[in-house]
Amino acid sequence: MNKTMTIKRLDGDSIFEKLSFTSSILIFIALTGIIISLIDGGWKAFSEFGPGFVFNNVWDPINSNFGAASAIYGTLVTSFIAICIAVPVALGTAIFLAELAPKWISSPVSKAIELLAAIPSIIYGMWGLFVFAPWFSEGFQMWALTNLSGIPILGTWFSGPPIGIGLLSAGIILSFMILPIMTALTRDALRSIPDVLREAAYGVGATPFEVITKVLLPKVKSAVASAGILGLGRALGETMAVAFVIGGANRIETSLFMPASSISSTIAQQFNEATNEVHISSLIALGLVLFAITFIVMGAARFLLKRGRA
Numbered sequence: 544m545n546k547t548m549t550i551k552r553l554d555g556d557s558i559f560e561k562l563s564f565t566s567s568i569l570i571f572i573a574l575t576g577i578i579i580s581l582i583d584g585g586w587k588a589f590s591e592f593g594p595g596f597v598f599n600n601v602w603d604p605i606n607s608n609f610g611a612a613s614a615i616y617g618t619l620v621t622s623f624i625a626i627c628i629a630v631p632v633a634l635g636t637a638i639f640l641a642e643l644a645p646k647w648i649s650s651p652v653s654k655a656i657e658l659l660a661a662i663p664s665i666i667y668g669m670w671g672l673f674v675f676a677p678w679f680s681e682g683f684q685m686w687a688l689t690n691l692s693g694i695p696i697l698g699t700w701f702s703g704p705p706i707g708i709g710l711l712s713a714g715i716i717l718s719f720m721i722l723p724i725m726t727a728l729t730r731d732a733l734r735s736i737p738d739v740l741r742e743a744a745y746g747v748g749a750t751p752f753e754v755i756t757k758v759l760l761p762k763v764k765s766a767v768a769s770a771g772i773l774g775l776g777r778a779l780g781e782t783m784a785v786a787f788v789i790g791g792a793n794r795i796e797t798s799l800f801m802p803a804s805s806i807s808s809t810i811a812q813q814f815n816e817a818t819n820e821v822h823i824s825s826l827i828a829l830g831l832v833l834f835a836i837t838f839i840v841m842g843a844a845r846f847l848l849k850r851g852r853a
Contacts, residue, residue, distance in 0.1 A: 687800075709788075806830075810829055
C-alpha cells in the first residue's frame with residue numbers, strides 16, 4: 544500500500560513539474576511571438592528611416608515623415624513625474640495605515656485604496672480631463688506663471704499656456720493610478736514584519752519615529768523598491784488616461800505645461816486612422832520601441848535592486 548501511495552505521489556509530482564514547465568515555455572513562446580510580430584510589422588519603418596526613427600523629433604503623417612523622439616520624451620517624462628510623486632506618498636500612506644492609524648480608520652481606508660486599483664484607466668482619464676484639468680489650470684498653473692516663471696531654469700519648466708493639460712497633468716494622473724498598488728504592497732510588507740521587532744525596539748526606549756525609520760523601513764526596502772518597479776512599469780505603458788490629458792502634440796518642449804505625446808497614446812489615437820503603410824509600420828515600430836524601453840528600464844531597476852541587496 545505504501546509503495547502504491549509513493550508511486551501516485553511521484554506521478555503527481557511529475558505531472559505538476561511537466562505542467563509548470565509547459566506553462567513557462569508557453570509564456571516564453573508568447574513573448575517571442577510578440578517580439579517577432581513587432582519587428583516584422585515595424586521593419587518597413589526602420590528600413591525607411593533607419594536609426595533616425597528613434598532620434599527624429601518630427602511626426603508628420605501627411606508627408607510620411609515619422610520619428611519617435613517626441614513620443615519617447617513624453618513617455619519618460621510623465622513616468623518620471625509619476626514615480627517622483629507616487630513613491631513618497633505611497634510610502635507615507637502605507638506607514639500611516641500599517642503603524643500609526645487605529646484599526647477603525649486603517650481598515651476602511653485600506654479597502655478604499657484597493658478599490659481604487661480596480662478603477663479602469665479611462666475613468667482616470669475622464670476625471671483628469673473634465674475635473675482635474677480645469678482646476679489645475681485655474682489654480683496651480685496660474686500661480687506658477689505668476690510666481691515661478693521668472694526663476695532661472697525652473698521657470699522654463701513652469702511656463703506656457705495654462706490650459707490644464709500637458710506633461711505635468713499626465714504625470715500627476717499617472718501617479719494617482721499607480722498609487723493604490725504601490726501603497727497596498729508597501730502596507731502588506733510592513734504588516735508582515737514580526738511584532739517582536741517592534742516590541743524589542745520600543746523596549747530599549749526607541750520612539751515611534753525611530754522604530755519606523757531604523758527598524759521597519761530597512762526591512763521592507765526591497766518591497767518598496769519592487770512596488771516602485773511595478774508602478775513604473777504601469778506608468779510606462781499606460782494608454783487611455785494619458786491620451787486624455789497629455790494633449791497629443793508631437794513635439795519636445797521644456798515646459799511641463801505644454802501639450803505633448805507618449806508612445807502608447809500616439810498608437811491608440813492614430814492606429815485606427817492610419818491608412819498609409821509607412822504610417823502603420825511606424826506605429827508598430829513605436830510599440831517595439833516602448834517594449835525595448837520598458838525592458839531596459841525594468842531590467843536596470845531590478846539590477847540595482849539586486850546590487851542593493853548584496
